[in-house]
Amino acid sequence: MALQPIVTLENVAKAYGTFTALHNINLEIGAGEFVTLLGPSGCGKTTTLRLIGGFETADSGRITLAGADVTQQPPYRRDINTVFQDYALFPHMTVAENVAYGLTVRANRKPPEERARRVREALSLVGLADKADRMPQQLSGGQRQRIAMARALAREPKVLLLDEPLSALDVKLREAMQVELKHLHQKLGITFLMVTHDQQEALVLSNRIAVMKGGHIAQIGSPSELYDRPATPYVADFIGAANLVPATFLGSEGGFARIRLPDGAMLSGVAVGSGEKLREGQAALIAIRPERLRIGESRHGLPLTATVVDQLFHGGRFQLELRFDQVETPVFIDVHRSSVADDGAVPQPGSRVPLSVAAPDVMVYAAEAAA
Amino acid sequence: MKARTRQRLSFWLLFSLPLAWTVLFLILPYLSMGMMSFWTRKFPLFVPDFQFGNYIQLFSDPQYSAVIFRTMKIAALVTAYSVALGYPLAYFLVFTIRSEKLRTLLYMCVVVPLWVSYLLRAYTWKIILGTDGALNSALLWLGIIDQPLDIFLYNQAAMVITLTYIFIPFMVMPIFTALERIPSNLIEASQDLGAGPFETFLRVILPLSTAGIVAGATMTFCLSFGDFVAPVLVGGPSGTMVATVLQSQFGAALNWPLGSALAAIIFALVLVVLQVSSKIDRAGRVSMG
Numbered sequence: 185m186a187l188q189p190i191v192t193l194e195n196v197a198k199a200y201g202t203f204t205a206l207h208n209i210n211l212e213i214g215a216g217e218f219v220t221l222l223g224p225s226g227c228g229k230t231t232t233l234r235l236i237g238g239f240e241t242a243d244s245g246r247i248t249l250a251g252a253d254v255t256q257q258p259p260y261r262r263d264i265n266t267v268f269q270d271y272a273l274f275p276h277m278t279v280a281e282n283v284a285y286g287l288t289v290r291a292n293r294k295p296p297e298e299r300a301r302r303v304r305e306a307l308s309l310v311g312l313a314d315k316a317d318r319m320p321q322q323l324s325g326g327q328r329q330r331i332a333m334a335r336a337l338a339r340e341p342k343v344l345l346l347d348e349p350l351s352a353l354d355v356k357l358r359e360a361m362q363v364e365l366k367h368l369h370q371k372l373g374i375t376f377l378m379v380t381h382d383q384q385e386a387l388v389l390s391n392r393i394a395v396m397k398g399g400h401i402a403q404i405g406s407p408s409e410l411y412d413r414p415a416t417p418y419v420a421d422f423i424g425a426a427n428l429v430p431a432t433f434l435g436s437e438g439g440f441a442r443i444r445l446p447d448g449a450m451l452s453g454v455a456v457g458s459g460e461k462l463r464e465g466q467a468a469l470i471a472i473r474p475e476r477l478r479i480g481e482s483r484h485g486l487p488l489t490a491t492v493v494d495q496l497f498h499g500g501r502f503q504l505e506l507r508f509d510q511v512e513t514p515v516f517i518d519v520h521r522s523s524v525a526d527d528g529a530v531p532q533p534g535s536r537v538p539l540s541v542a543a544p545d546v547m548v549y550a551a552e553a554a555a
Numbered sequence: 556m557k558a559r560t561r562q563r564l565s566f567w568l569l570f571s572l573p574l575a576w577t578v579l580f581l582i583l584p585y586l587s588m589g590m591m592s593f594w595t596r597k598f599p600l601f602v603p604d605f606q607f608g609n610y611i612q613l614f615s616d617p618q619y620s621a622v623i624f625r626t627m628k629i630a631a632l633v634t635a636y637s638v639a640l641g642y643p644l645a646y647f648l649v650f651t652i653r654s655e656k657l658r659t660l661l662y663m664c665v666v667v668p669l670w671v672s673y674l675l676r677a678y679t680w681k682i683i684l685g686t687d688g689a690l691n692s693a694l695l696w697l698g699i700i701d702q703p704l705d706i707f708l709y710n711q712a713a714m715v716i717t718l719t720y721i722f723i724p725f726m727v728m729p730i731f732t733a734l735e736r737i738p739s740n741l742i743e744a745s746q747d748l749g750a751g752p753f754e755t756f757l758r759v760i761l762p763l764s765t766a767g768i769v770a771g772a773t774m775t776f777c778l779s780f781g782d783f784v785a786p787v788l789v790g791g792p793s794g795t796m797v798a799t800v801l802q803s804q805f806g807a808a809l810n811w812p813l814g815s816a817l818a819a820i821i822f823a824l825v826l827v828v829l830q831v832s833s834k835i836d837r838a839g840r841v842s843m844g
Contacts, residue, residue, distance in 0.1 A: 239743050259746040272744035276762045285758075286748030339748065 190215040190375050191236060191343055196245030198231055205231040207399045208245065213343075218369050218376040220386040222422070223396035229379045230347065232396070236377065237345050238262050250342055260291065265336035266345040270352065271328045273320035279331050280316040283307060286339040306334040309368070326357045337372070346378040350385060362388050383423050387411065395419050411473075415457045417549050420471040427472045427515040429508065430551060433462040441548045443468055447509035449488045453546030467551035474503075476545035477517045479531065481538050488539040490515060492531045502530050506537070585822070592816035601811050609816035619800070619817070626797040627824075629711060630780040633718040634726075637775045638768060640719070641726035645767075646760075649734040665727050673721065677788050680717040684708040684789065709791025717789050718779045725778065726771035733767025734760070766836055773832040777825050797821060 191213040198206040206228045213219050221229035234240040236247060238259035247255045254262050265286070273282050283303045287294040294302070307313045310330035320328055329349060336344055349365070350358045366389055369376050380386055386393045387407045394404040395418075403415040414420035417428055434442040440452040441459065453470055455462060462468055481487065490506040493514060502519045517539075519530050531537045595604040613619045644665070652658040668676060683689045684707035691703040707713060737760060745755040783798030790796065797817070804814030 237743075237747060239746075258751075259743065260749050260751050264747075266744070266747045268740045268744055268747075270738070270740060272738065272740040274741060274744070274759060285745070285750075289749040289751075290754055291751070292749045335748070 188215045189213065190217075190250055191377065192246075192248045193232070193236070194246040194248075196232075196235060196242045196247060198228075198235060198240060198243050204399055206235075209399075209401060211394065211401065211404070213375060213377060215342075215375055216373050218366075218378070218389055218391045220378045220380060220390040220393045221396055222380055222383060222386040222393050223402075224381060224422075226398075227396040228399040229381075229396045233266075233345050233347055233377065233379045236343075237264060237266050260289075263341055264343045264345060265339050265341040266347060267329075267332045267336050267349050269348045271320075271332040273328055273331055273335070275320055277320075278316065279307070279312070279318050279320065279323070282320065282331060283316075283335045283338050285335065292339070302338050302340075306338040307331075309337065310334045310364075325353055326361065329353065329361065333368070341374065343375045343377060346376060348380055349378065351380070351382070358385075365389060387423070393423075395422055397422075413454075413456060414471065414547065417469050417471055420547060425474050425516065427474060427477065427517075428513060429470050429472070429511055429515065430513075431468045431470050431548075433459075433464065433466050433468040433548065435464050440543050441468075443470060443546075443548055445488070445508055446511050447489075449508070451488060451541065451546060452543035453548040454544055456547045456549060458550035459548040462548070462550050469549045469551045471547045471549065472515075472541055472545060474516050474518050476541055477515070478540050479517070479519070479537050480540050488541070489536055490539055492533050492535050492537060494533055495530060502527075504531065506539075588815045588818050588822075590815075591812055592819045594812040594815075596810050596812050599809065609813045610820075612813065613816055613820065622795055622797050622800050623820070623824075625711070625795070626780055629714055629718070629794075629796065630776045632715045633722060633779040634772050634776045636715065636719045637723045637726035638772060641723050641771065642730055642764075642768065645727050645730040645734055648731060662731065665724050669724050674784060676721055677717055677784050680713065680720065681708065681788050684713050684716075708789055709794065711790075711794050713789040713791075714785050714794045714796075717785045718782060721782075721785070722775040722778050725774040729770035729774075730764060730767040733764040733770075737763050769832050769836045773829060776828060780825065780828075781821065 189212045191211075193209050193211040195208045195210060196206060197204070197208050209228070209232060211232070221232055223229045231240060235242050236249075238254070238257060238261075242255055245255070246253060249262060249264065274285065277285070280303050283306050284299050286292065287299045287302060303316070304313060307316060310333050312327060312330050312334065315323060315327065315331075320331065323331065329352075333349075346365075350361050353361060362385060365376075369389075376389075378386075378389065390407055392404060392406055393410055395402045395410065397418055403410060403419045405413075410419060410423050414423060414426070417426070420426040421428060429445065431443040431445050434444055434450070436442070436455070437452070441455040441462070442450065442452055444450050459468065488508075490508050492504055493507050494505040496503040496505065501521060504517050504519060506515045506517060508515065521527065524530055590603075591601070592609055593605045593607070595602045595606060595608065648658055648661055652661065681688075685691070686703045686705050686708070688707070690707055691700075694700045695703065741759055741763070742755055745759045746752075750758060781798050783796065783802055786794050786796040786799045790799075798821075801814055801817050801821070804810045804817060808814075
């Protein structure tokens with residue numbers, strides 16, 4: 185990594201009783217980055233965030249912040265602030281008092297003028313300068329979320345932790361806040377570390393995403409790396425939509441992997457991760473993004489054909505549910521309405537359609553890695 | 556219109572009984588108490604009258620005001636000790652005990668004495684503090700004293716101890732509830748913003764549990780203020796409380812009008828306490844939503 189690391193985790197492990205939440209995690213976050221920990225509940229993403237925030241203590245391993253070992257430091261001695269999932273605004277204080285809280289604590293008491301200035305700045309940063317004298321209960325969810333941001337940012341921390349910051353908001357507001365969050369990050373230049381289970385949010389906001397699963401980091405990389413070259417079928421399935429189809433590996437040819445689908449169709453793909461160790465005749469699993477599968481004759485290999493099972497109307501596009509012969513899992517593709525003459529031209533259920541896909545868009549994994 | 560009549564009818568059917576109960580057993584007694592406080596005593600009879608002689612007697616005779624002030628002092632001490640002992644206990648139960656089972660068990664230990672006869676619990680302290688009681692025996696056995704002491708029982712300290720013991724659950728329960736309702740992420744947020752544990756306690760936990768303290772203090776104060784069993788059992792002559800005096804006016808002294816006037820004063824005092832506590836409570840109350 186080119187950037188100066190600001191947060192590092194070295195072999196950090198954490199267990200709750202018999203449940204191991206984290207298995208020796210290694211993570212390096214560069215100064216100024218926006219990194220997202222993504223995964224389903226129970227994958228260890230929140231535990232990782234809480235360990236960095238200091239709300240939990242690691243069983244083993246080391247956590248550093250700006251070069252200093254903070255593994256055993258309590259939260260109030262770490263130059264990190266958190267935006268909590270439910271905002272955690274103090275209900276007995278006004279908005280201004282909430283934002284000023286971190287500037288009035290004994291360890292970091294600022295003179296009144298500076299305090300007032302920073303509260304004002306933080307509130308106008310989130311566009312709520314006029315709400316200073318309200319009580320948190322008088323604000324809407326989105327406003328509380330911003331106050332929580334302002335309160336954390338008023339401390340001018342090195343790293344801002346965001347624990348599912350937008351999950352309590354409705355869809356429209358969430359999308360608007362995503363944009364704001366991104367702008368805020370670009371404007372402030374401080375490091376953001378966010379936890380979310382929403383892959384869309386992760387893709388939109390992050391410089392890098394760490395996909396977590398069962399206490400491990402399954403893959404870490406830029407959003408496009410993760411989307412275009414997911415290291416495992418799990419990541420492919422978790423980030424964006426993926427059509428996963430069982431297949432048989434036939435061998436390598438000109439840098440591409442040759443595979444055969446159960447219905448006998450042959451195609452080429454790129455061996456990724458476990459797929460690189462495949463040997464001839466072994467079971468494979470292929471992943472294709474819905475937008476990479478096109479209706480039309482294939483230029484290379486045997487024709488790929490599937491039966492249309494259902495047609496789902498999504499407004500701007502149709503989603504077709506297809507099935508390859510002798511394959512149980514459905515395959516989904518998108519047909520944009522702008523790409524067809526009229527809606528009648530979209531293949532109807534029951535019809536058979538030819539499909540094509542470019543070799544670099546087919547990812548080939550070993551079948552046993554599917555779980 | 557018809558539906559409305561029916562609605563009204565069902566309303567009165569439903570509420571007439573509780574209403575009658577309230578009027579008969581609460582409002583009427585208060586009214587008769589208030590009226591009788593203006594009567595005159597013509598031994599052995601009480602004559603309906605409207606004069607302030609009873610109140611004048613209560614306010615001019617230092618014996619009565621002394622009892623009232625002593626009662627207030629004792630009730631205040633009981634309240635103070637209950638907070639001092641009850642708050643740390645509730646805090647310990649909510650924040651230190653990690654195991655849900657153990658917490659419930661310990662909480663039950665606090666509440667269960669309420670199921671035991673009140674008289675029995677007061678009497679227990681007579682046994683502990685008496686000349687041949689547990690405390691003296693222990694001190695004798697330890698060799699700290701060689702004669703049983705009679706200084707433990709029949710004084711104000713004994714009363715404060717007994718009343719604190721009896722009423723402390725009423726302090727622990729509301730504080731426990733208030734502390735339990737504080738979301739843990741508020742405590743984490745405070746620490747996250749740089750406040751250490753003690754500062755977090757002072758600025759977040761304590762303000763958010765004020766409602767529990769006020770509720771507990773109101774209850775322990777009012778309950779100890781009106782108590783008349785503990786003074787009889789462990790109070791002795793120096794521990795006479797207002798309820799004892801009140802009781803004697805209706806008993807041995809046979810002066811119901813004076814007793815009614817005293818009751819009216821106690822009633823007013825308790826109302827003042829309730830008013831003050833609800834003011835504090837409202838000022839400190841915040842919704843957690």
